Amino acid sequence: MLKFLNRNKKEQAEVSSVSTEQSVGFFKKLTQGLTRTRQGLVSKVGNLILGKKVIDESLLEDIEEALLSADVGVAVTRGIIADLSSQLKRKQLNDGEALWAALQTHLQALLLPVTQPLHIDSMDEPYVILMVGINGAGKTTTIGKLAKHLQKDHKKVMLAAGDTFRAAAVEQLQVWGERNGIAVIANPQGDSPAVMYDAMQAAKARHMDVLLADTAGRLHTQHNLMEELKKVKRVIAKLSPNAPHEVLLVLDASIGQNALTQAIQFKEAVGVTGLVITKLDGTAKGGIVFAIAKELQLPIRFIGVGEGIEDLKPFNGEDFVAALFAEESNE
Numbered sequence: 001m002l003k004f005l006n007r008n009k010k011e012q013a014e015v016s017s018v019s020t021e022q023s024v025g026f027f028k029k030l031t032q033g034l035t036r037t038r039q040g041l042v043s044k045v046g047n048l049i050l051g052k053k054v055i056d057e058s059l060l061e062d063i064e065e066a067l068l069s070a071d072v073g074v075a076v077t078r079g080i081i082a083d084l085s086s087q088l089k090r091k092q093l094n095d096g097e098a099l100w101a102a103l104q105t106h107l108q109a110l111l112l113p114v115t116q117p118l119h120i121d122s123m124d125e126p127y128v129i130l131m132v133g134i135n136g137a138g139k140t141t142t143i144g145k146l147a148k149h150l151q152k153d154h155k156k157v158m159l160a161a162g163d164t165f166r167a168a169a170v171e172q173l174q175v176w177g178e179r180n181g182i183a184v185i186a187n188p189q190g191d192s193p194a195v196m197y198d199a200m201q202a203a204k205a206r207h208m209d210v211l212l213a214d215t216a217g218r219l220h221t222q223h224n225l226m227e228e229l230k231k232v233k234r235v236i237a238k239l240s241p242n243a244p245h246e247v248l249l250v251l252d253a254s255i256g257q258n259a260l261t262q263a264i265q266f267k268e269a270v271g272v273t274g275l276v277i278t279k280l281d282g283t284a285k286g287g288i289v290f291a292i293a294k295e296l297q298l299p300i301r302f303i304g305v306g307e308g309i310e311d312l313k314p315f316n317g318e319d320f321v322a323a324l325f326a327e328e329s330n331e
């Protein structure tokens, strides 16, 4: 149905940012993963545009509603509509195709500043990545996927079982360790700072490139748990002054605007350096990525588009928007 609006879009995406066979598969997976958000946001907007002969303010109002219902957020939506409205006044949006293109351009521009892939370029051994976030956000799963991603990049990776609260947390991480064929440092008697101390020493002794540290899920309101996280950071820094090199906040996209609130609170409490947005598959609230980009101004390092080991993708705003606007495939 959106074919005329998407003319050349697929080809463009494949030429501009997707050149190798591997990245074609990547783009396909991303497109599939974003299906529900595309249906809730882009297809809705596309249908609105298709139904109108003239582009006018009332169409922009309908688009505004569609953006808001996909969790794009008030601030981003206002910005987009104000922009489109002024383009309309300047007679730059004469047809549906121009409006469609303007919307994509605006969305891509929003994601440009937060498209900053994780580069593990430190001379330190190991490069330490601390995973934080609320219960069930996807921290442990992301560690499992990230370990795979880093190993493909020829990095030697070790895991630290820093979630000492939940009964099955260590076993869950050990399963990911086995899947990746890598060591998991745990300490059934110790608290999280003690585990991290052991893991740092083990990773140094075995010349690991990267140490991925799991932590227990927590809310910013749980004072003792937030203090524990600060202590974990101090223990790591004592053994390696620049570490942790990255504090990755894992956010569940399916909780929509709540993810934004959590992120603001974690950022203030523990100094987040990057984001992972999980569960973009199976949610229609993927528009939250735009709100997060605008409000937090933190690099979005990776996105999760499934539960499998391959379902973590380095974030790229241009690809993300291209996948959102891609034609529905029947494959």
Ligand SMILES: Nc1nc2c(ncn2[C@@H]2O[C@H](COP(=O)(O)OP(=O)(O)OP(=O)(O)O)[C@@H](O)[C@H]2O)c(=O)[nH]1
Residues within 6 Å of the ligand: 133, 134, 135, 136, 137, 138, 139, 140, 141, 142, 163, 166, 169, 215, 216, 217, 218, 250, 278, 279, 280, 281, 282, 303, 304, 305, 306, 307, 311
């Ligand atoms: N569909 C989908 N599910 C995901 C994704 N990431 C994680 N999950 C699922 O979300 C659930 C929670 O993931 P965990 O990794 O255990 O979350 P956690 O943040 O470690 O949770 P706690 O340890 O309890 O704080 C699991 O069932 C995962 O398989 C994703 O990108 N897509």
Ligand SMILES: [Mg+2]
Residues within 6 Å of the ligand: 139, 140, 141, 163, 169, 214, 215, 217
């Ligand atoms: Mg966990």
